[in-house]
Amino acid sequence: MQKKNHIFLQLKKNTEVTTLSFFLFYILLPGISTNLYLGIYTTAILILYFAAGDYRNTEILQEFLTAGVFATIGFFISKLANGCTMADIWNNKSWFRFLLLETCIAEYIIFWLLQMKSQKEQQRFYETSASMKLFPTRESDLERLSLYLSEVDAVGINGTWGSGKTFLADQYIERNQDKYEVIKVEPLTCNMSAIDSYLFQQLEKVLRANRIYPRYSRKLQRALSENAWGKQFNSIFGTGENDQATEFQGFCQDLDKLDHKILLVYEDIDRISGENRDQIARLFDLTQKMISHNVKVIYQFDLGKMADLDFNRDYLEKYIPYIINLTEITVKDIVTEALEELKYVNAGLNWGDFRFLFEVPIVDYYFGREFNLPLQLKYRVENVTPRKLKAFVTEVNTIMQQPEFSNKENRNTVIAFFFMKHFFDDLYQELPFQKSLLEEMTFVYNNSEDNKEEQITIMELIARHRLAKEKKPGTEVNKEAITTEKIKEMFFEEGGKNTGENLDKLALMLLLGYKLEFAQKKQEQEKEQEKNRENDRLREKASEIALNQELRDIADIEYNEKISRLILNLHQNGKSEYTNAEAVAVTFLKDVLLKEKNQWEEGWKDFQQKLFQSNFYKDNHTVFNLVTDDFCILFRALWIYFLKHHIQYDKDDIMDKALDFYKELDDNKEQLTLEKLAILNTCEFEKRKYYLKTIAWFNGLEITGHFNKDSIYRDFLNKYTVAAYKHGYLRRYSLDLSYVPSKQDTEVNNQCVQRFLKDCRRNILQPTSNEFSEQIIEEINLVTGFYDKNLRLIQQENPAARKTSQLKVTTKSYVSHTDETIFEALEQEIKNGNFNNIQEKESFQRKLEEYYKKEKINLREYMEMWGKINN
DSSP: OOHHHHHHHHHHHHHHHHHHHIIIIIIOOOOOHHHHHHHHHHHHHHHHHHHHOOOGHHHHHHHHHHHHHHHHHHHHHHHTTTOOOOHHHHOOOOOHHHHHHHHHHHHHHHHHHHHHHHHHHHHHHHHHHHOOOHHHHHHHHHHHHHHHHHHOOOOEEEETTTSSSHHHHHHHHTTTTTEEEEEEOOOOSSSSSGGHHHHHHHHHHHHHHOOOOOSSSHHHHHHHHSSSSHHHHHHHHOOOOOHHHHHHHHHHHHHTTTTTTTEEEEEGGGOGGGHHHHHHHHHHHHHHHHHHHHHHEEEEOOHHHHHHHOOHHHHHHHOOOEEEEEOOHHHHHHHHHHHHHHOGGGGOHHHHHHHHHHHEEEEEEHHHHTOOOOEEOOOOOOOOOOHHHHHHHHHHHHHHSSOOOOOHHHHHHHHHHHHHHOOHHHHHHOOOOSOHHHHHEEEEEETTTEEEEEEEEEHHHHHHHHHHHOOOOTOOOOOTHHHHHHHHHHHTTTOTTTTTHHHHHHHHHTHHHHHHHHHHHHHHHHHHHHHHSSSSSHHHHHHHHHHBBHHHHHHHHHHHHHHEEEHHHHHTTTSSOHHHHHHHHHHHHHITTTTTTHHHHHHHHHHHHHHHSSSSTTTTOOOOOOOOOOHHHHHHHHHHHHHHSSSSSHHHHHHHHHHHHHHOOOOOOOOOEEEEHHHHTTOOOOOOEEEEEEHHHHHHHHSSOOOOTOOHHHHHHHHHHHHHHHTOOOOOOOOOGGOOOOOOOOOOHHHHHHHHHHHHHTTTTOOTTTSSSHEEEEEEEHHHHHHHHHHHHOSSSBBBBOOOOOOOOOOOOOOOOSHHHHHHHHHHHHHHTTTHHHHHHEEEEEEEHHHHHHHHSSSSHHHHHHHHHHH
């Protein structure tokens, strides 16, 4: 319907251009020659191409070129009317005429090429638009809307902003475009003081497009005009109220002449300010008077917002008696649809990445244990509309282009941050984002003792709750103490004044990834360090105490620091996304380690100077200090970095190179020291060749004394024994040294370590030289030498000389086969093979040898397979 009217209007316009051109060249400019006209025409088109010669401007080019064609037709008709013949017009074969015609043809070819490109772009757009289908639940809503509009003239769609009202209405229009002339009225983009006049302008266009002359449209528009001149004009030459009513009736009679109905669509009429309420009320009234005259109406609004504007249900009953509500769409469907609509999905995002926000219960065992409260937390999130969710998903997808955010270990924090930004705007605006959210996010506590509200952080809450737990019988309760009952009121009291806000904040804190247990551990460590500084004896051992801290504890403290760093960077990109330790590691790799070996020493000096003099990366600071060994801190920083970064660098290659760097610059290259044990504890090699290289270096170091008092030494033994078992050199090992409880230099402690070493020594696999290669024999000798050296080490009479720095590491490993697929294939081959055949047996041995060299199987697996075919 609209297409036919468009063709009629276009034909009308072209006829007017032709007529105007005829009169211009017949009456005013009859002396213009064909050559001059073609020259002017060609030049004008050329200028047009220079100004707008792009496929994106095809529509305007087409309008000008079409007008030019019909103007040319008018020119030729004028020539014929002036007595010229077609032969006079075309038979002039001058080179200038020929050049002009060729240029004109070339310009039209250029336009044709631009139009082809434009059509391809439009086709791509339409294909994209076609992919934006209604959700199944909204298909049902569309059926309801279609049913109502088939029976009644005015229907309202009720839904919150961004819930999909406009999309539903557009889908209805698209599927019923042959039935209606559609007029959309958007109060937000209209001049509200003249919105009714605007409505009549649009209705007039529809009438004219259908070749119906609107007799009263202009008069009504002037009558509705609110400008001073319009009112004065109407008062002098206009009509009275009775005449205006007659004119409106006449206009409605013109509407009755239409063959099709007009569909008026009022979008978001609830988004106006209160001062424009009267204009909307007048629009309701005007529309109501027209709906029986070939007019149907769709109103889009939120009933709650309409009530705020004083349009309650009783008022709307007259104008919009039939209102349909939008069906709620599941979050999963919206997120999935949003991802499908994106041109490119970064980092393999899918519904599973967002699910933790909406479906998985929030669990924090430490919270439950500390406060004796429910382990599972629920929070409220309101106004989860398709528009908001799609904006949220799009922003998450955009930021995932940066590797630090797409990292699997960081992804939940990134997604939860934007979840807070889009759905908890009040809280987001409230936070200053200058420090950790553990320090900035506060909870409302109603202090009944002082009868006032307090804003306290989660860590203050834990500390004050412990005051209540530590109260001794018969003593007075500390006024600062907060009991479990009070905490229940803060977070779980039904209908509590601040319960919802407190619970939302706690839930968001946990969704962001903060671990309260780790935060508490950090506080306790800081208190312990402060206490040690006050003790002269312990102050002398400050470095030793710091390095004795288990790497797992360090990682736990770094965990919350990393969460905070990510959040601050997402809020302001000038803040670093790395923790200080990570930034040190990244800078060291770039500025020192990955350079040529002969540049290491100079690079190391520059690196240290850079770290101590400035913020070397955004707002990061150095982790080095004056009392702790620099190399120990460096290797610890590398260990922390590789906890969450696995893609850019090969960890084993980097750590092996770092060890070579340390060997190059170490002042005490020959002796086994506590610092070397600390560094070795940070090296967790997955590749066998690096493990063997490391124990070979250890075996060659000079023993200067024992480390029997140092828990770090037991951790070292435990870690490298786990690795020996993993790489297949041990049948088993029976004792985990991390469970040896005492740090004291007792006979019992030493006996435990000695039994452990002897047991490991006995369980080393011992292949005979005629069955296995020299390489395997050499590897076995290295592992045997490792345990022999440690047996000698613990029997030393005096402790080894050391700096006062220790680093304690505890690592647990779960061991499976090196490559499950290959191992299962080998087992199947043994099961099906005939190894009485010498050639088949030798072929299988060569295969085992090849897999071993490629580290597809370890020695234990090798010997297990070889033993099976020899039994």
